[in-house]
Amino acid sequence: MSLHVEILIAKHFKKSVFKNKAVFIITLFIGLLLLYAAFSGWENYTNQNETSEKYQHESREDWLKNPDKNPHRMAHYGNFAFRKSTPLSVFEFGMEPFFGNAIFLEAHKQNTANFSEAGFSNSMLRFGEVSIAMVLQILLPLLIFFLGFNAIATERENGTLKLLLSQGISWKQLLLGKTLGIAAVILLLFIPTIIILVVLWLVLQNFSISADETIKMGLFILFHFIYLMFFCFIAVLISAASKTSKNALISLIGIWLLFTIILPRTTQAIGAYLYEAPSKIQFQSDIEKDILKQGDSHNPNDPHYKAIKDSLLLVYKVDSVQKLPFNYSGFIMTEGEKISANIYNKHLETLLKVYEQQNSFSKAVSFFNPYIAMKNLSMGLSNTDYDSYIDFQKQAETYRYDMAQKMNALQIKYISNKKPGPNDKPLTIDKEHWAEVDEFQYQPKGIVAVLKSEMISIISIILWISFLFVLIRIAAKNLKAI
Amino acid sequence: MLALLFKNFIRSKGTKVGLIFLLIIGFISLLIGQQFQQKQQNNIVEAATYQKEHIARNASYHKDDLGLLLYYIKFSLVNKTLPINSLAIGQRDVNPSIQNVTIRGLEGQKYDAELNNPNNLLSGNIDFSFVLIYLFPLLIVAFSYNLVSEEKESGTWKIVATQSENTFVYILKLFYIRILSLIVLLTVVLLVAVLFLAIPFDTALLTFYLLGVLYILFWFAVSFFIVSLQKNSNFNAVILLTIWLFLIIIVPATINTYVVNKYPVPEALELTVKQRNAYHEKWDMEKKITMDKFYNHYPQFKTYLLPDKEFSWLWYYAMQQAGDDDSAKESQELETKLQQRNTASQFIAQFIPTLHTQIQLNEIAKADLGNQLLFLKETKQFHENLRLYFYPKIFDNKAVNEENWSKFKVETFTDPSETNLVKTLLPLIFFNLLLLALGWINFKNNKLQTF
Numbered sequence: 001m002s003l004h005v006e007i008l009i010a011k012h013f014k015k016s017v018f019k020n021k022a023v024f025i026i027t028l029f030i031g032l033l034l035l036y037a038a039f040s041g042w043e044n045y046t047n048q049n050e051t052s053e054k055y056q057h058e059s060r061e062d063w064l065k066n067p068d069k070n071p072h073r074m075a076h077y078g079n080f081a082f083r084k085s086t087p088l089s090v091f092e093f094g095m096e097p098f099f100g101n102a103i104f105l106e107a108h109k110q111n112t113a114n115f116s117e118a119g120f121s122n123s124m125l126r127f128g129e130v131s132i133a134m135v136l137q138i139l140l141p142l143l144i145f146f147l148g149f150n151a152i153a154t155e156r157e158n159g160t161l162k163l164l165l166s167q168g169i170s171w172k173q174l175l176l177g178k179t180l181g182i183a184a185v186i187l188l189l190f191i192p193t194i195i196i197l198v199v200l201w202l203v204l205q206n207f208s209i210s211a212d213e214t215i216k217m218g219l220f221i222l223f224h225f226i227y228l229m230f231f232c233f234i235a236v237l238i239s240a241a242s243k244t245s246k247n248a249l250i251s252l253i254g255i256w257l258l259f260t261i262i263l264p265r266t267t268q269a270i271g272a273y274l275y276e277a278p279s280k281i282q283f284q285s286d287i288e289k290d291i292l293k294q295g296d297s298h299n300p301n302d303p304h305y306k307a308i309k310d311s312l313l314l315v316y317k318v319d320s321v322q323k324l325p326f327n328y329s330g331f332i333m334t335e336g337e338k339i340s341a342n343i344y345n346k347h348l349e350t351l352l353k354v355y356e357q358q359n360s361f362s363k364a365v366s367f368f369n370p371y372i373a374m375k376n377l378s379m380g381l382s383n384t385d386y387d388s389y390i391d392f393q394k395q396a397e398t399y400r401y402d403m404a405q406k407m408n409a410l411q412i413k414y415i416s417n418k419k420p421g422p423n424d425k426p427l428t429i430d431k432e433h434w435a436e437v438d439e440f441q442y443q444p445k446g447i448v449a450v451l452k453s454e455m456i457s458i459i460s461i462i463l464w465i466s467f468l469f470v471l472i473r474i475a476a477k478n479l480k481a482i
Numbered sequence: 483m484l485a486l487l488f489k490n491f492i493r494s495k496g497t498k499v500g501l502i503f504l505l506i507i508g509f510i511s512l513l514i515g516q517q518f519q520q521k522q523q524n525n526i527v528e529a530a531t532y533q534k535e536h537i538a539r540n541a542s543y544h545k546d547d548l549g550l551l552l553y554y555i556k557f558s559l560v561n562k563t564l565p566i567n568s569l570a571i572g573q574r575d576v577n578p579s580i581q582n583v584t585i586r587g588l589e590g591q592k593y594d595a596e597l598n599n600p601n602n603l604l605s606g607n608i609d610f611s612f613v614l615i616y617l618f619p620l621l622i623v624a625f626s627y628n629l630v631s632e633e634k635e636s637g638t639w640k641i642v643a644t645q646s647e648n649t650f651v652y653i654l655k656l657f658y659i660r661i662l663s664l665i666v667l668l669t670v671v672l673l674v675a676v677l678f679l680a681i682p683f684d685t686a687l688l689t690f691y692l693l694g695v696l697y698i699l700f701w702f703a704v705s706f707f708i709v710s711l712q713k714n715s716n717f718n719a720v721i722l723l724t725i726w727l728f729l730i731i732i733v734p735a736t737i738n739t740y741v742v743n744k745y746p747v748p749e750a751l752e753l754t755v756k757q758r759n760a761y762h763e764k765w766d767m768e769k770k771i772t773m774d775k776f777y778n779h780y781p782q783f784k785t786y787l788l789p790d791k792e793f794s795w796l797w798y799y800a801m802q803q804a805g806d807d808d809s810a811k812e813s814q815e816l817e818t819k820l821q822q823r824n825t826a827s828q829f830i831a832q833f834i835p836t837l838h839t840q841i842q843l844n845e846i847a848k849a850d851l852g853n854q855l856l857f858l859k860e861t862k863q864f865h866e867n868l869r870l871y872f873y874p875k876i877f878d879n880k881a882v883n884e885e886n887w888s889k890f891k892v893e894t895f896t897d898p899s900e901t902n903l904v905k906t907l908l909p910l911i912f913f914n915l916l917l918l919a920l921g922w923i924n925f926k927n928n929k930l931q932t933f
Contacts, residue, residue, distance in 0.1 A: 026724075033732070040739040047746055055751040062759050067766050077762045082751065095600040098576070102751055104590070104758070112595040115750040118576045118603060119595060120820055121742065122827050122851035123844050124837060126606050127734035134735075142727070146720055246628075246635075246715050253723055257620065265612070268605035273514060279525050280597040281580055285532045299543055355599040362601070386601050422791045 005169060009177025014184045017147055026146070027189060030139055034193050037132045038200060041090040045204070052082040052101065060439050068428040070415065072333070075407035078106030081396035081440045083113075086383040087204045088216055091197060092133035094384025097125055103393070105400035105440070107337065107407065110344050112280070113393060132197065133378050136224050137371060138260045140186060141231040145252040147185055148235025151178040153245040162481045171476040175236055182232040190228060194221055215447045216381045226461065227374045233468050240479055259371040267365045267372075271358035283351060290343045297336040308335060322417060330411030337408060341401050352390060359386060366460045373460040380454040383444040387453045391445055399440050406437055483646075488659045500621045501667060507617060508671040511610040512678055515568030518609070519679060522563040522579060529558045529580050530892045537887050545883065549795030549876045556582045558892040559864045561857040564848055565681040566690060569672075570611035570840075572849025576603060580892075581861045585872055587805035588865045589757040589813055592858060593750070610675065611843045614694055615836055616730060618664065619701040623722040625660045626705035628715040629653065635715060650925055653709070661702050668694050686846050689901050693846075696910040697839045703917035710924035729836040737830050737837065745823045753812040761805030769797055776800035779807055786877040795876050803869075817855065824851045832909045842906045848897045860895040 017023050059080045066074060081103040089096060100113025118125055128134065152174065155161040164174060201217060202209065235252060242248035278286070295304025309321060312331075321328040366373035379385035414429045451458070491497055537555050544551040561579045578596040606612065630653060633639040646652045672691055681687055704725060708718050764772045769788060773796075777784045786796055806813075831837040844850040875885070 022720075036736070040743065043743055044739075047743075047748075051748045051751055054748075055755050059755045059758075062755065066762075069766065073762075073765060078758065080755065095604045098598070098600040098603040100595050102754055104754065112597070114593045114595045114754070116576070116595065117742065118573075119593075119854075120747055120750070120823070120851075121738065122824055123572055123840050124734050124738040124741070124827055124831075127738070127837070127840075128731045130732065130735040130739060138731075139727075142723075150716075246719075249716050249719055253719065261616065265605045265608060268602060269514060269608040272599070272602045273517060276517070276521070277597070277599060279521060279528075280578060280594075281525050281528050281532065281582070283597055285528060288536075351597070355601070358599055359601050362605070386599075389600055420792070422793070424792060426792060 003176075005173045006177040006180055009169075009174060010180035010184055013151065013178055013181025017181070017185055023147065023185075026143060027185075030135065030143060030189060031192075033130065033139070034132060034135050034189070034196075037130045037135055038090070038196055041093070041131055042200065042204075044093070045085055045087075045090045048083075048085050048096075048101070052084050055102075056080065056082045056440070063437075064434050066431060066434055068431050070426055070428055071407040071410040071433070072107070072330070074434065075107035075404050078104055079399070079403060079437070079440055080104055081392070081399065081442065083392055084442055086216075086444045087201055087213060088220060088382035089384050090200060090204065091131060091220070092378045092382040092384055093129050093131045094133075094379035094382060095386065095389060096384045097121075097129065099384075099389050099392075103396045103400075105396060105403060107333070107404040108340060110341075110397060110400070113396075132193065133375075133382075136190075136193070137227070137374055137378070140189065140228055141260070141371075142256050143189075144182055144186055144228065144231045145235050145249075145256055148178070148182045148232065149239055149249040149252050150245040151182065151236050152240040153242045153248040156481070157244055165481050171240075171479050172472070175233075175240060175472060175475065178236045178239075179229075179232045182235060183229060186228055186232065190225070197221075212446050216450070219447075220378060220381050223374065223377055223461065226465065227370060230370060230464060230468060233472070237471060237475055240475060259369050263365060263369050264362065264372055264375070267362040268358070271361035274361075275354050275357040277351065277354045277358065283347060287340075287344055287347050290347070291340050294339050294343065295336075297332055305332060305335075308332070322419070324417055327412045327415045327417050330408050330415060334405060334408040334412070337401070337404050341397075345397075355386070363456055366457055367463065370461060370464050373457040373464070377454050377457040377461070380450045380457070381447075383450070385453075387449075388445055392442055395442055396440065403437050484655055484659065487655055491656075491659050492663070497625065500624055501663065504613070504617060504621055504667060505671070507608070508610065508613050508667070509674070511608050511613045512568075512671070512675050514608050515571070515610060515675070516679060518571055518575075518607075519563070519565065519568045522567075522574075525580055526560050526892065529560065529582075533558050533890070533892055534888070537890060541882055541885075541887050546881070548872075548880055548882050548885075549798065551882055552585050552872055552876060553798075554584070556584050557864075557868055557890060558582050559861055560892055560894045561853070561860075562848070562894050562896045564686070565679050566686055567847040567849055568679045569609060569675060569681070569690065570843040570847040570849055571607045571609045572611075572844030572847055573851060573854060574847075574849040575607060577854045577857075581857070581864075583861065583865050583868075585799070585865070585868050586802045587757060587761055588862060589753060589806050589809050590761075592861060593754075610671070611840060611847075613671075614668070614697060614843075615840055618668075618698055619726055619730070622660070622664065622698065622701040622705060623719075623726060625664075626657065626702065626709060627718040627722050629656050629705075629709050630712065631709070631715040631718055634712075653925070657702060657706060661699065664698050665695055668698060686901070689903060689906060690843065690846050692907060693839060693842055693910070696907060696914065697835065699914050700835050700910055700917075703914045703921070707917045707921040707924070710921035712924075729834065733834055734837050734840075737827065737834070741823055741827050741830075744826065745819050747816060747819050749812050749816040749819060753809050753816055756812055757805045757809040760808035761801055764801040764804050772797065772800045772804055775804050775807060779803060780873070783873060783877065786874075799869075799873065799876065817858070820851065820855055824855065827851075835910055835913050838909050842901070845899075846901055846906075848899075852899065853897050856897055856899065857895055864893060864895075 059082075063074075063077065063079060066077060083099060083101050085096065097117035099116055101115045101117075103113045104111045152161065155164065165171070198217070205213070234255070238251050238255070239245070239248045242251060296302045297305055299305075312321070312324060312328075313319065316324055318324060324331075362372055363376070366376060376385065380387070410429055410433055415427050420427055445453075533556070540551055540554050544554070559581045561581075563574065563579055567574060576596065576598070578594065581592070582594075583591050630639065633642060642652060643649050668691075672687075672694070675681060676683070676687070705722060708722055708725075711718075713721075773788055788794060788797060827837075828841060831841050841850060845852060
């Protein structure tokens, strides 16, 4: 199959586009915006990671510098989980501004992830952010529509469409040619962007890239390319189906507004409205109530802890906990930590289920809206999506739990069961033990996990592409010259 | 004539669909606002019952140790939610409206975040301010992009030009009916909101309404100016949508990045690392160092001397106090930076009508960064008052049941800041007049009558 005719049409279209001064200005401007987006993404990323690394390191040093002390005091001294970004987040900020950047990890207590960018900003942030992904996903489709609305409609208005078709050019060739023409213009922006992107991405990682990151980057580029080509086709199809170029323009603008502005917000709002999530105070008081039901270690007469005590006394054949051969309060705290962590996790699962129900609407709508599919996928690839954040919090909680139980174990093992008198020095263990707790390391989700959680988006994009091919076939058969 | 123009306008299918769509989504925004309002109210009720039970339970467990009891119990401060907040939720979904604090170190508790689904935050609320700021302009653009140009393209303009005495007045009339219909729509939605959400008639509501009207007029002024250039409909549509895109997404986002990069806040993480160490290291220091610091901060407590025991609550709370005192510098710096961010963005926003309107609506609704900063300040005061009340009692080893614990109710902070009408409305008035004048000059220069 030779694409000679199509290429001719495309070349002609491209030439006519650049005769228009406004196109030059808009393209130039979007180019500048892309540069700015790359720059600010870079700033963001380096700031975020430098600060986060600095304080992760500093707080680790602080932890290790602690002198000999009671391990339970170390459990309260605690550790921090600071969130780090992945290289792709330079291009796709995703939900990052709304993520808390630091979690304080201590015994008995699951703290919130604090210090999100959004909490430190006024409403400006809520208008959105300028990132490369935003330009690629929102602005370029609009530019495509601005370039393409008159691709065929104007030929119809001028009467040149009849001439073209009567010269033996088929509808299919015409549609394909015009699409290639728009694509050629868009690629003038897309290809340099990708080159800058890849260079930036390589520099950020000092040219030592992992296979995982490379696949993510490759998919990021590939899917954005498909996404943009999709809009080129839509523009030409709508232009071909419209009586006048004005109608084509208005329809395309409507589609764009619906896809990128109206649908994303409304679908998420519907989810949030239908499935109401508890607020923090509700969540925490529910957990506290459940813990009290299970057993309250602060209550001296609590039946759960009394049963534990009685069975211990029985097994070790002693008459008071002071005579037990190990540290009793360490044992009780181990039990308390287990109970409270279990209950917390159960409530968290319920909460996350509510969140997932809220999100299910916009996930389902990705079948009707390629923008949401693309957005979700690119956030997944850059680890700035919902799942990644939950993953970060879960990793932090696992670390917290292990740390607290490690300290309890040290207490059981090394701290005498005899309470010191009011004037005795506190019981301590050697500071060497502090290094037995590893530093917190956040591991971003790998490509397999990302693809799994974004399967819907990928299926949706594939369905959209197949739908498009069907549409082109139908259009080629049914379109009229007048 | 005006009646005929109105009939012609309202009869068009697009107009009807547009107006009905806006009305419906306006009402949806009120539903969402109502849900938000209810959630806030439930939280306050929940906080009150929780505090009551929580204090009573702990007071019964720790009957003979006031110091230990105050280690556990939390007191709540509520940031009052005004009914008008339902129209502009602002930052109230990101920031918690209730602070829960013990009398221990404040810096480790002050910045605790609200639980949130980040997906909801990213896509944003459909509150009324969204409808006003994002969607009203779209309808305004749709209503006016083809005024004059469409008539020229279909050839009817010549008839208009010959039949009416003054074509400029004719154009004004076309705008007049469109402006009127959207202002009526705004008024209807707000009236329903007043009834539905129990918003009191006060200056806040009036300012909100005036700002809304001026904002609608601003977009008509933009359209008027573009129409005055007398280009074709396609050009107008493209250019108006581009302006919308700029003012709604690109410019605010760019300014936000600028402000964030200009005033970065590494202090936040520094503060949180520092306060942890500042308190904990005191356990391993000479007690005298801690006590001297404490007496320095509170000379009135100098009379309380450290008992001859390894552990005492006086020493413990002095250590906790040291955590706050030693990280006070970072805390102050963070507050200053956030204040600077707020001032800078408010200043720049004066030149961007969309941004200005959003920020002002949030300010009226007490849901902006300024309100959050005041709430944090008030939290500090609230915490300090608790400390000053309980410190002497703990140090005196007062009995737990001497205290009437039921008197510790949830307290409420009411943001006292008032909106400055001139500051709120002037930027929009200025831009409206400027665009009108420029449009008028264009129409005059183009010698409309000759068409």
